[in-house]
Amino acid sequence: MxxxxxxxxxxxxxxxxxxxxxxxxxxxxxxxxxxxxxxxxNSPTVTSRLKNSMSYTIDGKVEDYEESKNDAVNSISDKKxxxxxxxxxYAPSVEFLSQKGSKGFMLKSFKQLKPIANKIFESVxxxxxx
Amino acid sequence: xxxxxxxxxxxxxxxxxxxxxxDEIFWIGKPTATDTFPCIIYSILNTVGGYAFQDGLVSxxxxxxxxxxxxxxxxxxxxxxxxxLNTVMESIHYRNIGxxxxxxxxxxxxxxxxxxxxxxxx
Numbered sequence: 001m002x003x004x005x006x007x008x009x010x011x012x013x014x015x016x017x018x019x020x021x022x023x024x025x026x027x028x029x030x031x032x033x034x035x036x037x038x039x040x041x042n043s044p045t046v047t048s049r050l051k052n053s054m055s056y057t058i059d060g061k062v063e064d065y066e067e068s069k070n071d072a073v074n075s076i077s078d079k080k081x082x083x084x085x086x087x088x089x090y091a092p093s094v095e096f097l098s099q100k101g102s103k104g105f106m107l108k109s110f111k112q113l114k115p116i117a118n119k120i121f122e123s124v125x126x127x128x129x130x
Numbered sequence: 131x132x133x134x135x136x137x138x139x140x141x142x143x144x145x146x147x148x149x150x151x152x153d154e155i156f157w158i159g160k161p162t163a164t165d166t167f168p169c170i171i172y173s174i175l176n177t178v179g180g181y182a183f184q185d186g187l188v189s190x191x192x193x194x195x196x197x198x199x200x201x202x203x204x205x206x207x208x209x210x211x212x213x214x215l216n217t218v219m220e221s222i223h224y225r226n227i228g229x230x231x232x233x234x235x236x237x238x239x240x241x242x243x244x245x246x247x248x249x250x251x252x
Contacts, residue, residue, distance in 0.1 A: 092233075103195065104195065108176065
């Protein structure tokens with residue numbers, strides 16, 4: 001006779017989903033925080049407005065900006081997405097058209113962040129699971 | 131594996147050989163000295179950088195930016211050139227990266243559409 005404990009299985013699945021959701025948000029927060037650090041390191045600096053505006057947003061929060069919140073990235077309410085960037089109006093022209101060596105600073109930052117983000121997810125997503 | 135100079139030459143020759151693309155193809159500089167439009171300016175992006183946690187420097191990363199300049203109002207011409215660029219770049223194994231964006235260069239009163247390309251399997 002085959003028996004199964006459907007209730008226990010469901011309980012374990014629910015626990016797994018809850019832990020994964022928490023780990024995902026934690027991993028994304030860390031990626032956002034480190035990513036902003038990288039972007040700020042690569043940002044050109046004249047008045048520092050662009051550099052200070054670099055920030056990340058997740059789950060309705062905007063973090064890591066300095067000075068004006070208007071310059072920081074627009075917030076999103078999604079818990080499963082992190083967006084890094086800025087709201088400064090001249091940022092695209094610096095990224096694409098700068099003649100002073102800053103062209104591509106955001107793309108460079110993304111390429112540097114990618115392997116770091118992979119490692120963060122590897123280490124954080126498995127936490128709390130047996 | 132090709133050197134950066136070889137990759138640059140391959141790129142330039144591919145753009146120059148295509149008769150649909152503009153004849154004016156320049157390296158790096160802003161086209162204020164030329165009066166011939168449309169034109170294409172190309173440059174290599176420095177997207178490589180060693181960083182903590184990375185396994186090593188990525189020596190096989192080669193990314194270029196091609197800026198297409200046209201007269202204001204010449205949208206159809208711009209689209210034709212960019213579509214043709216897709217074909218030419220894919221034939222020499224480049225992948226388009228980044229979203230579409232367009233600027234108005236007020237200094238020379240021209241429209242510029244930057245496009246970015248990453249070499250596949252350098």
